Amino acid sequence: MAVATPDALATFRESDRVEPALAVAFVVGLVATAVHPAGLVVGGALVGLFARSLSRAFVLGLTFGLAVLVAWALVLLWFGTLVAVATAVPIVYISVAAAFGLPALGAVAIRGLV
Numbered sequence: 001m002a003v004a005t006p007d008a009l010a011t012f013r014e015s016d017r018v019e020p021a022l023a024v025a026f027v028v029g030l031v032a033t034a035v036h037p038a039g040l041v042v043g044g045a046l047v048g049l050f051a052r053s054l055s056r057a058f059v060l061g062l063t064f065g066l067a068v069l070v071a072w073a074l075v076l077l078w079f080g081t082l083v084a085v086a087t088a089v090p091i092v093y094i095s096v097a098a099a100f101g102l103p104a105l106g107a108v109a110i111r112g113l114v
Contacts, residue, residue, distance in 0.1 A: 009114060013052050021050050026064060029103070033068050040068065040102040048107025049114070061107030065100040072099075 012018060029043020044061040051057035072095075076082040086092060 006114075009049075013050060018050050018052075022047060022060070025050060026067060029064055030068065030071060037098070040065070040098065041106040043068070044103030044106030045110040047103070048110040051107065051111050054108060054111050057107040057111035058104055061104035062100055064107070065103040068103070069096065069099045 012021075025046035026043070029039060029046050032039030032042045043064050047060040047064050048057040051060050073082060076085050
């Protein structure tokens with residue numbers, strides 16, 4: 001536990017209510033990502049806030065990034081442009097790296113602070 005962590009947050013992280021809070025954080029992060037790409041960091045920070053440890057925050061950040069990529073692929077599939085986007089190789093590499101890197105960085109940064 002970090003020195004700056006409030007006791008209420010530390011107690012909440014150990015309670016049974018943390019799993020529904022993580023589900024809400026995932027949904028809010030997905031909505032934030034749909035509005036702006038900075039939502040990747042916001043979503044990662046939200047899931048990192050409720051993580052019990054630094055390593056769990058990292059894994060939750062990666063999981064959130066995977067959820068964003070799956071949602072993005074489903075939207076592209078819906079509009080029929082998944083193959084065209086997937087073949088734009090340099091841009092796809094940047095998108096995948098951002099989808100995994102930014103939420104994980106946000107989750108670890110927030111968890112490391114509080």
